[in-house]
Amino acid sequence: MCTLDALEPLPACRCGIMCYHLYSTVTLCLVYWFSPGDALDIADLTLVNPDPMVTSSDSSLHCVSSDWTSRPDSTTSSSSSILGMGRDFPLTHPQRLPVGPDTAYHHASKIEWKTRSDIFGEFYCRARKSDTNQIYTYKMLNEATFLPKSLTITVSIGEDVDICFTRRKVFAEDAVIYKNDSFIHSVPKNEIPDILVYPIQGVASSDAGLYTARSIAGAKSTSAITRLIVRKCKPGLWGPSCEHSCPVCSNGGVCHDETGECICTPGFKGQTCET
Structure with missing residues (x-):
């Protein structure tokens, strides 16, 4: 059943995506990806979408690795060679996007638009050496007839x-x-x-x-x-053959179907998202 008054964040298990219900007043959507590590030793990526509902020609996306240390004096960054960003939908739109380094952080990339004609769609962030693990967010125009x-x-x-x-x-x-x-x-x-x-x-x-x-x-x-x-498993189960029982995840957390770990909603942490 769908209602108009639900305000809690919805968790998504695969790749640990976390997104809030989208209303016209929402200005920030955080999408988290947690992994045990990769060749780049990046433990997690955060894709920040300041404006899921685009109302002006200025819009941006920011892909930041787990190292959030500020670099106020830095003018260069190697992040563009470490983090990849792009668009998966619609494929009819240009796929080459204005991706550049975000020098406020040690490892971060960003996309900045100056026209609205190319903003709409599904966008991703990933470590360049990992073609299969991506995190996603979405941008829609204010002209949309539905939300x-x-x-x-x-x-x-x-x-x-x-x-x-x-x-x-x-x-x-x-x-x-x-x-x-x-x-x-x-x-x-x-x-x-x-x-x-x-x-x-x-x-x-x-x-x-x-x-x-x-x-x-x-x-x-x-x-x-x-x-x-x-x-891929029925509720409460995880594993290659869905043979294991999931832990009880608190505060909206969801059991990952491949690892059995609780993927927590924003603001919660711990093995079972208890804090």
Whole structure:
């Protein structure tokens, strides 16, 4: 069921993504990726998105490694060779982005835009030597006809889920929903509710992906974006064959389906997110 009054952050297990419910007043979304380490000895990356809902031509993304030490006197950085940033959706937009070093930190990269024409989409940050582990965030334009109830939704195999979009504008057109850029559902213009719901019963791994909603005649850049992440195990289980029982994760934490560790929501820490 989708409601308008939910304010808690939604955790996403795979790659440890954490995003808040997106409303027009949200100005910051933090997306965390925790790993046991990689060739670069970077323990975690943080992708900071100051404006998920873009209202002006000035917008930015910042990818920062676990070393947050300020470098106020630094004018150069090797971070652009360490951290990679780019766009995964839509592929029709230019993929070469204005990525440069963020010299305020030891290891950080940033993207800065000066025009709105190229801001929309799904963006990622990763260690350049790690092509498979990426963290994601999303930018949508203020012209969007819908807003996602959350930037990410995480469920386990076999669970039911409602993918929800809140209508921002009244329009005399059908509403359409796409999955991974392929049409999957429409609602006649006279039947569009305040909260557009796409229900999935008994989620399968094939249901995972990027879901977008917009008016049928609207440009792709006016879409709302949310990602459905599906744990490979049933609720409460983890492991290669889902043979292990998950710990009880507190404060909205979720058991990682591959490591069994509790992935905590922002503001909490500890083995079971208890503090």
